[in-house]
Amino acid sequence: MEGAGSMSLIIALDFPNRTEVERFLSHFAGEKLYVKVGMELFYSEGPGIVSYLKEQGHQVFVDLKLHDIPNTVKSAMRSLARLGADMVNVHAAGGTKMMRAAWEGLAEGTPAGQERPLCIAVTQLTSTSETVMQQELWIDKPLQETVLHYAQLAKESGLDGVVCSALEAEAVRNACGNGFHTVTPGIRQAADSTDDQIRVVTPEDARKLGSSYIVVGRSITGAEHPLQAYKTIQEQWEGITL
Numbered sequence: 367m368e369g370a371g372s373m374s375l376i377i378a379l380d381f382p383n384r385t386e387v388e389r390f391l392s393h394f395a396g397e398k399l400y401v402k403v404g405m406e407l408f409y410s411e412g413p414g415i416v417s418y419l420k421e422q423g424h425q426v427f428v429d430l431k432l433h434d435i436p437n438t439v440k441s442a443m444r445s446l447a448r449l450g451a452d453m454v455n456v457h458a459a460g461g462t463k464m465m466r467a468a469w470e471g472l473a474e475g476t477p478a479g480q481e482r483p484l485c486i487a488v489t490q491l492t493s494t495s496e497t498v499m500q501q502e503l504w505i506d507k508p509l510q511e512t513v514l515h516y517a518q519l520a521k522e523s524g525l526d527g528v529v530c531s532a533l534e535a536e537a538v539r540n541a542c543g544n545g546f547h548t549v550t551p552g553i554r555q556a557a558d559s560t561d562d563q564i565r566v567v568t569p570e571d572a573r574k575l576g577s578s579y580i581v582v583g584r585s586i587t588g589a590e591h592p593l594q595a596y597k598t599i600q601e602q603w604e605g606i607t608l
């Protein structure tokens with residue numbers, strides 16, 4: 367299943383403020399990156415952090431995992447589209463009406479001449495296990511089946527792909543086709559601590575399993591030499607020596 371579609375490594379900028387982001391990015395002078403702004407950074411810095419990163423020439427995934435009534439999600443997506451994000455996300459558990467509304471909001475809000483951000487649905491968080499899903503959330507199905515079901519709902523709703531573990535990437539592609547993206551966090555090298563992640567996969571295995579994007583946070587942001595950690599993981603992910 368190797369090599370389908372586009373492949374990118376997205377660095378999760380899980381930092382409390384812009385000063386920390388600038389300090390981190392100073393290790394990457396001249397590199398054009400694909401970065402992710404999550405709730406911590408967005409809520410502390412506001413939309414300006416996205417414009418700042420875009421001005422620096424980076425691609426930006428705005429990861430706010432929207433999950434609300436369709437009208438609210440549509441309006442929020444209209445606002446996010448104006449920011450120039452390259453990718454945004456919602457929770458598939460919001461259902462098809464909500465996902466369609468998200469897509470419509472993005473289409474309406476994207477300025478003329480700009481590309482609509484990719485709209486991706488979170489299936490089951492990579493920090494969730496099948497046991498927690500079944501016993502705590504009362505979703506009485508095998509985890510992979512729920513991921514596939516949510517992926518199919520996302521596809522029917524016109525979305526561009528899903529967030530899932532790379533463990534499910536191959537099955538999602540088989541069910542939804544090569545053009546349907548799998549954005550896969552929970553990436554760890556074999557020796558890394560898994561932290562709060564449960565469904566973890568190495569960069570090499572994510573490639574072999576056909577992920578379109580890997581999302582990597584602490585293995586790079588917490589490294590003593592972030593650029594070196596980034597290059598090592600990128601080599602493993604792309605299967606090449608840079």
Ligand SMILES: O=C(O)c1cc(=O)[nH]c(=O)n1[C@@H]1O[C@H](COP(=O)(O)O)[C@@H](O)[C@H]1O
Binds near residue numbers: 380429530
């Ligand atoms: O939507 C996400 O990006 C996401 C979904 C998911 O299921 N699991 C997950 O870890 N993430 C995000 O991916 C990043 C993973 O960070 P690390 O565990 O530090 O590599 C974090 O910013 C999470 O918010």
